[in-house]
Amino acid sequence: xxxxxxxxxxxxxxxxxxxxxxxxxxxxxxxxxxxxxxxxxxxxxxxxxxxxxxxxxxxxxxxxxxxxxxxxxxxxxxxxxxxxxxxxxxxxxxxxxxxxxxxxxxxxxxxxxxxxxxxxxxxxxxxxxxxxxxxxxxxxxxxxxxxxxxxxxxxxxxxxxxxxxxxxxxxxxxxxxxxxxxxxxxxxxxxxxxxxxxxxxxxxxxxxxxxxxxxxxxxxxxxxxxxxxxxxxxxxxxxxxxxxxxxxxxxxxxxxxxxxxxxxxxxxxxxxxxxxxxxxxxxxxxxxxxxxxxxxxxxxxxxxxxxxxxxxxxxxxxxxxxxxxxxxxxxxxxxxxxxxxxxxxxxxxxxxxxxxxxxxxxxxxxxxxxxxxxxxxxxxxxxxxxxxxxxxxxxxxxxxxxxxxxxxxxxxxxxxxxxxxxxxxxxxxxxxxxxxxxxxxxxxxxxxxxxxxxxxxxxxxxxxxxxxxxxxxxxxxxxxxxxxxxxxxxxxxxxxxxxxxxxxxxxxxxxxxxxxxxxxxxxxxxxxxxxxxxxxxxxxxxxxxxxxxxxxxxxxxxxxxxxxxxxxxxxxxxxxxxxxxxx
Ligand code: PEP
Ligand code: MG
Numbered sequence: 394x395x396x397x398x399x400x401x402x403x404x405x406x407x408x409x410x411x412x413x414x415x416x417x418x419x420x421x422x423x424x425x426x427x428x429x430x431x432x433x434x435x436x437x438x439x440x441x442x443x444x445x446x447x448x449x450x451x452x453x454x455x456x457x458x459x460x461x462x463x464x465x466x467x468x469x470x471x472x473x474x475x476x477x478x479x480x481x482x483x484x485x486x487x488x489x490x491x492x493x494x495x496x497x498x499x500x501x502x503x504x505x506x507x508x509x510x511x512x513x514x515x516x517x518x519x520x521x522x523x524x525x526x527x528x529x530x531x532x533x534x535x536x537x538x539x540x541x542x543x544x545x546x547x548x549x550x551x552x553x554x555x556x557x558x559x560x561x562x563x564x565x566x567x568x569x570x571x572x573x574x575x576x577x578x579x580x581x582x583x584x585x586x587x588x589x590x591x592x593x594x595x596x597x598x599x600x601x602x603x604x605x606x607x608x609x610x611x612x613x614x615x616x617x618x619x620x621x622x623x624x625x626x627x628x629x630x631x632x633x634x635x636x637x638x639x640x641x642x643x644x645x646x647x648x649x650x651x652x653x654x655x656x657x658x659x660x661x662x663x664x665x666x667x668x669x670x671x672x673x674x675x676x677x678x679x680x681x682x683x684x685x686x687x688x689x690x691x692x693x694x695x696x697x698x699x700x701x702x703x704x705x706x707x708x709x710x711x712x713x714x715x716x717x718x719x720x721x722x723x724x725x726x727x728x729x730x731x732x733x734x735x736x737x738x739x740x741x742x743x744x745x746x747x748x749x750x751x752x753x754x755x756x757x758x759x760x761x762x763x764x765x766x767x768x769x770x771x772x773x774x775x776x777x778x779x780x781x782x783x784x785x786x787x788x789x790x791x792x793x794x795x796x797x798x799x800x801x802x803x804x805x806x807x808x809x810x811x812x813x814x815x816x817x818x819x820x821x822x823x824x825x826x827x828x829x830x831x832x833x834x835x836x837x838x839x840x841x842x843x844x845x846x847x848x849x850x851x852x853x854x855x856x857x858x859x860x861x862x863x864x865x866x867x868x869x870x871x872x873x874x875x876x877x878x879x880x881x882x883x884x885x886x887x888x889x890x891x892x893x894x895x896x897x898x899x900x901x902x903x904x905x906x907x908x909x910x911x912x913x914x915x916x917x918x919x920x921x922x923x924x925x926x927x928x929x930x931x932x933x934x935x936x937x938x939x940x941x942x943x944x945x946x947x948x949x950x951x952x953x954x955x956x957x958x959x960x961x962x963x964x965x966x967x968x969x970x971x972x973x974x975x976x
Contacts, residue, residue: 417506422502604624621641663939675930702718744763769810837864923958
């Protein structure tokens with residue numbers, strides 16, 4: 394097998410080595426999980442039963458056809474029966490379950506996808522259009538399968554699936570990525586995506602090596618190929634030679650050792666060399682992430698991306714979570730953090746985090762009805778969330794964080810709605826923390842340039858550098874074609890961040906960075922030099938950032954950082970930031 398290397402964008406650190414596991418877009422629309430060896434035959438039977446049931450349904454349809462029904466209708470049912478009986482549908486997916494351990498739905502769509510690709514190549518238009526019949530038959534079977542699906546896919550034990558698998562797909566949505574958290578995948582490779590797309594962010598939070606923007610990966614890499622993902626360099630090596638494999642295994646072992654060493658810092662307070670305490674907080678997607686956050690020594694949650702409770706439910710036929718369901722989740726996080734603060738960001742949907750994959754998307758979603766704009770346009774949904782968050786505030790320290798604010802009236806309306814939610818709870822005699830703090834994400838340049846408007850009205854600020862960079866440099870953070878323009882060190886970006894930190898400090902309110910810059914060890918000293926005292930990041934990054942803090946001396950960093958902020962030449966800035974590592 395020929396070995397080849399692909400270059401893309403590194404998004405989640407580390408090295409993983411495994412077999413390629415190709416995911417087609419259709420496969421992502423259905424549940425996809427791996428069935429343990431002992432359940433394989435039961436899964437095969439589930440698919441056989443579903444096919445048999447569709448057979449029976451089609452036959453019933455035939456016999457119930459009214460006499461006056463057009464003859465094409467009967468012929469149409471005949472075609473579907475024929476397709477269903479063809480071994481390509483009735484047997485090939487069973488082989489996929491047996492050989493690859495896919496669940497029944499996934500095996501079926503994988504086979505249909507392969508057949509569809511073959512049909513696309515047929516010249517004869519009539520025959521080519523039969524592809525639709527095949528898809529309709531598959532949909533009938535999928536519908537029956539949905540009724541017999543397990544409520545929770547089994548979590549395979551690791552040793553069932555050696556060697557471990559690396560997902561290769563054209564694209565993966567953030568919600569789908571989150572669904573991978575309990576599976577035995579060890580790496581991700583996608584054709585598209587940017588460094589700070591939410592898919593990349595979730596990969597990082599899962600602490601699994603990933604590379605995106607690989608352009609042709611899902612076409613060039615084949616199922617079961619050996620693949621190395623170098624998540625530090627953004628490189629994917631397919632079918633590596635034995636020598637290369639050995640080198641990467643050695644690097645992987647060294648990385649593991651370095652990680653183990655970091656664990657010793659878990660209980661060490663995050664204090665600079667000159668004695669300044671720094672607050673290290675965790676970014677979480679779901680309450681279960683609080684475990685890893687505490688494990689890494691986080692002193693609170695700086696960003697709970699609550700939208701992940703809302704996403705990816707459409708495919709399972711679920712609606713948005715109601716007040717009680719949300720309350721349970723927020724309370725779970727609050728209780729898990731045992732008195733440490735939990736900053737819950739209100740629903741930030743839109744752009745690359747649609748509520749429902751199938752929903753209509755705006756022409757320019759990143760500039761559209763996203764985050765607080767969406768919530769203010771859907772007041773009932775927003776009030777429901779605010780009540781749920783406030784109810785959780787009775788169980789520990791909760792702070793409310795509002796995304797994507799730009800206008801004073803948005804802040805005022807939001808604060809008004811928080812008061813309204815409180816009043817509703819009071820009427821019902823439900824407890825909440827009356828002093829709950831409300832903060833703003835600073836992630837639109839307009840906000841960073843109008844800070845007095847924010848500090849006057851709010852209790853704290855949190856800089857969302859991912860969006861601040863996207864909106865300052867006018868590049869879509871999801872689009873790999875402009876990924877090379879995504880530069881945290883652009884002087885405009887650095888100055889907006891510095892201004893925000895300074896304005897917060899002058900007003901006597903806390904300022905955090907909760908964008909990906911906070912977890913990048915190469916930028917820790919720069920942010921410290923700018924005056925940042927609160928960093929919020931994925932738990933997996935926390936100890937490495939702490940290590941940087943412990944060896945940093947603010948007295949040396951501050952004057953150098955001032956010079957960096959005055960510089961306008963990208964090369965000089967990059968060099969000066971690198972030099973901060975050695976002061
Ligand atoms: C940000 O924009 O930096 C941020 C933290 O929010 P998100 O990445 O969820 O948009
Ligand atoms: Mg953001």
